[in-house]
């Protein structure tokens with residue numbers, strides 16, 4: 001199976017996925033890294049790992065449809081069977097999601113359905129929750145609302161700062177995302193309505 005990882009930022013999840021693949025834990029090829037941010041560090045990580053990169057910037061297209069058509073073109077050329085969003089800070093359109101229905105995964109740094117959006121860690125910390133943690137889910141049209149594949153609880157202690165909490169959440173992300181990806185690759189994720197059953 002060919003995987004495309006979409007990133008906009010530092011790419012620590014991409015790195016965890018690359019490392020898992022190199023160790024033979026993820027049994028698929030990371031064919032492509034797609035980014036909307038030409039200077040993001042995720043692209044450097046991809047290049048260091050010898051993975052093809054493509055930058056598609058929204059500002060170069062008048063309408064979102066053309067921007068996404070360019071991405072889909074590239075995905076088709078590379079025979080991509082799984083899209084992994086790893087800190088890709090852009091909403092995909094309904095048409096895009098339908099073109100890859102149930103083949104797009106996302107990681108969110110809070111226990112969904114709490115603290116959706118782009119500030120999942122900050123919002124949970126400021127709310128004062130005692131437990132938070134990352135969620136891996138299938139992407140559907142509604143933001144951060146697709147069927148949940150995996151979650152990992154992270155306790156918030158009295159001594160935590162937003163930064164220390166972020167670090168603890170990222171450590172968990174780097175464990176659960178490769179695991180969820182490998183389950184997808186093995187065909188072990190079965191969507192039943194809102195629920196995802198993990199087959200043995």
Ligand code: GAR
Nearest residue numbers: 009010011012013087107108109117
């Ligand atoms: C991760 O914490 C991920 O959960 C979050 O962006 C970060 C990317 O870090 N995603 C979202 O907030 C999506 N709403 P990375 O670039 O180091 O992997």
